[in-house]
Amino acid sequence: MTLPEPFDSIELPLHDRRLGKVRVSYAFGSGQRLFVTTDRLSAFDRIIARVPYKGQVLNQLAAWWFEQTADIVPNHVVSLPDPNVLVAREAAPLSVEVVVRGHISGVTDTALWTQYSAGARSIYGHQFPDGLAKNTALPEPIITPTTKGDFGEHDVPLAIQDVVADGHVDRDVWDQVGAAALAVFERGRERAAAGGLILADTKYEFGLDATGAVMLIDEVHTPDSSRYWVADTYEEQLAAGREPQSLDKEVVRRALADVGYTGEGDVPELPAEVWEQTSARYIETYERLTGLTFERATYPAEQRIIDAVSALEIPA
Template sequence: MSEIQPIREAVIPELPNYYRGKVRENYDLPDGRRILIATDRLSAFDRAIACIPFKGQVLTQTARFWFEKTADICPNHVLEYPDPNVVVGQKLDILPVEIVVRGYLAGTTSTSVLTMYKQGRRDLYGIRFQDGLRDNEALPHAVITPTSKAFDGGHDEPLSPDEIVGSKLLTQEQWDTVSGYALALFARGQDIAHGRGLILADTKYEFGTDRQGRIMLADEIHTPDSSRYWFAESYPARFAEGERPESFDKDFVRNWVAARCDPYNEPIPEIPDELIAQTSQVYIRAFETITGQAFEAPAGQEPPVDRIRRNLARYF
């Protein structure tokens, strides 16, 4: 694994209108297309803390699997895949609401239903949750728990459908469309995941509008970074014992860093190669389990950024 060159950045001067995201390099072409290059950066604690070999390829190709499996449900931004780490899509105006769909009472963030439920709250996101639910328990049906999308680096805030429409974040028609798409996408995802021995517990979607105002799915779908997957076989016993469900544990690096410093205010210590390699293997395993496909690393010794530049030359 030490000989593999992770993609730390993919800055290609020949491409116009560069924007650096947390893990993706973005380029906007004059004709309304956007090039998104997934690097191997691992973002945590509000910064990139490491590079995980093949992470960008895993996320791009997992999303590709799901975009293709759900294209009959909802239009998406994808136009083509010129490289294993690259998607070319339509540039969209991203809607200011992040759509999170949950099938289970789970989560650790301040906006997760489990966190708020354990604080004693029962009316959440415009939904009344019953008493007596346990950590990681299946909900009676999938629910949407939308949040405001913090474009300026602020914090996401919980929203109800009435708040979304009342504050004109979305029109009623837009809300009806995205909520319908989201529940249908999640149902498809749960069904396919079940066939792979997995539980898709929750996920998030981003939607945008094209130049004609048509709502389309953007960004990624059902990847290990945007979704919570559990292993179905061990879930019943673990739930009965009150244990955390078995999942793709990608947090080796995050946990190692958090145990050794204040990652929000102190320098990040040098991360051992072994942890980087472990995390890379977890991402590859996730891709293969979710999609049922063998992971294929790019052949040859060409540096990955040189390969990406070569594959994108026709866009210069």
């Protein structure tokens, strides 16, 4: 498999562009936004690499998930005119990201397992019982919010009581967000189980529409925003003292760890096979969850995107 050529951005006439980690975003005066995928990947917040077809998987899978959860909470998706293109309603994002965890895992300093294994039992406003083992299910899913980089420092964990007390989100909005996040997570676990996967944890972003109503935004239950494990090897891996078999960008993090990279200093080069294997796992996740065969599509040329936009009659 040949890695695709870099695809950083395209310019559309008369529209403002904002560059994101995974997608290029174009704002329209009609209250809608056009997202165009890329294959960029961030890991350790230090490495930028490319995973073949990653953008298409995220774009199509997120659109599928929004459809699966629309009965729980409104979302920003308008249409998917191309495998690489998503049209969404504008939203004012909340200043917190909502992390829902069904398992106790992680290796970073702020991870639940790291703190729990060091003896902590009160973490981010939650009380945890004794006797939990790494990568096992929590008694029930919990929410551990974090700050959103657009509003200051990124990914700083928050206790739930601080979300309202510190003025991040109004109480009535947070009550809606918390209930929706847990319900969407439960739906995600059900669909994942049907595909032979375990949804261990995930991140949601919420925003407010022009009327002030809460809606789900960004992307949902993709290999970038969620941690998926293969269900039929999960118990075997735990019994052997190994990490569960992963189908997300943890593959890249582990490859970096295998060559001794800890997040400090120069980022080492990784072999092309790592990106190809990661691509295969992204595609497998898509196919397991949706039951569909992933169709590889080329990146859209500028004119192809303009044609898609014109067909939607979005004004300049």
